[in-house]
Amino acid sequence: MKRRLVSLRALCGLAGIVCLSVAAAAPASADPLLDETVEFTGSVLFLQTKVPGLLIGAVRNGDTAIYGFGESSDGGKEPDGDTVLRIGSITKAFTGQVLAALTADGTVSLTQRLGELAPDLGTGKDPNVSAIRLIDLATHSAGLPRELPREPGPADDPLNTITRDGFVSWLNTEPLLYAPGTGVLYSNFAFDLLAIGLSDAAKTPYPELLKKHVTGPLGMSDTTFELDEEQKTRFMQGHNFDGKPLPDIPTGDMAVGSGGLYSTPKDLLRWMQWHLDRLAEKDAETRLLDHAAYLVRDNLNPVQGMDESGHMDAMSLAWVVMMPEGNRPLILQKAGGLQGTFAYIAFAPTRGVAAFVAINKFDFGAAMTMAEVVNEMIATLAPR
Known part of the structure; x- marks a missing residue:
């Protein structure tokens, strides 16, 4: 499998056409349409969003293309396939895969109640707390708020006030927002509880579970909760809404289910190839459990x-499931944002196509645009 890693060297506009000059030494992919589509999409998106740096990549039928534009740090080099970045809530899709793997091997079941695995999290002011199942946590349907209400942590470690005791205290004093399984409300709270439940069930710290069931077997050595010194030299600096650089922060012990991972484009596309290998015998049950649509939107409130x-x-x-529409195939997708970086990943499981994009500045308009553009790019590469 060949990867094409190039950077934007020169741009010129004429009658709405973007002209590119790229490194002549860049190796050609076995899929020239993939190269052409990813390169052009990324260059236009970079010009449109005006962010400091942008990464975009895709895989189709085993071939990959990765392009970087701008700077990975202020005054630094262009980002590339080895650039390390925060992927924010894309972490949740990894947590879902760990749940699928532990369900496949019989450690847990999807309908198992959280309180059976973590008794301190299974009771509360609202009697519905005892009814929360692992599947409710993994589909944002447990009736929990988006965040655990808490005192803010220090600027250099803002996540350290997310604690297990804090989860227990909230459950003991507050009602759920709705009965589990009846609605969907995006919840970091839920996925941190899910990671606790899985860890307690396997009697293994959650980072070790992730490495055992996902990142280790796939060789994703740059997908981690804590960077070593070498990885720090490849880190992409995030920027706030005002354009000022944001410091990197530690994940801590409790935010591991919802949003603490680092990764690289190469690792993420390797992960996507596992998801796209839908007819493979190895990990077949895990993959089926992970991709199945458990809650349809109809009648959720x-x-x-x-x-x-x-x-x-x-x-x-x-995974957020988007049914086929027009030329666009069925897509499973997840977005994430943390410390000045927005990222988005999506795949069409029946078409052998996946794509990833990230920008290193908090800009909601740019984030929504890049997701729309990537969904359209998938439709271009895998039309119905």
């Missing part, structure tokens, strides 16, 4: 926080 990157038609294990 509320549905909130799920449509920023494309209309949610159903929920898989963390």
Whole structure:
């Protein structure tokens, strides 16, 4: 499999046409249409969003293309396939895959109640707390708020006030927002509880579970909760809404289910190839459990926080399911944002196509645009 890694060297506009000059030494992919589509899409998106740096990549039928534009840090080099970045809530899709793997091997079941695995999290002021199942947590349908209400942490470690005791305290004093399974409300709270439940069930720290069931077997050595010194030299600096650089922050022990991972484009596309290998015998049950649509939108109330990157038609294990529409095939997708970086990943499981994009500045308009553009690019590469 060949990867084409190039950067934007020169841009010129004439009658709406973007002209590119790229490194002549860049190796050609075995899929020239993939190269052409990803390169052009990324260059136009970079010009349109005006962000400091942008990464875009795609895989189709085993071939990959990755392009970087701008700067990975202020005054630094162009980002590329080895650039390390925060992927924010894309972490949730990894947590969903761990749930699928532990369900496939019999450690847990999707309908198992959280309180059976973590008794301190299974009771509360609202009697419905005892009814929360793992599948409710993994589909944002447990009736929990988006965030655990808490005191803000220090600027250099803002996530350290997310604690297990804080989860227990909230459940003991507050009602759920709706009965589990009846609505969908985007919830970081839920996925951190899910990671706790899975860890308690397997009697293994959650980062070790992730490495055992996902990142280790796939050789995703740059997908981690904590960077080593070498990885720090490849880190992409995030920027706030005002354009000022944001410091990197530690994930801590409790935000591991919802949004703490680092990764690289190469690792993420390797992960996508696993998801696209839908007829493979190895991990077949895990993949089927992970991709199945468990909640359809019809008759859910509320549905909130799920449509920023494309209309949610159903929920898989963390994945937002978008049914086919026009030329666009069925897509499973997830977006994430943390410390000045927005990222988006999506795949068409029946078409052998997946794509990833990230920008290193907080800009909601740019984030919604990049998701729309990537969904359209998937439709171009895998039309119905």
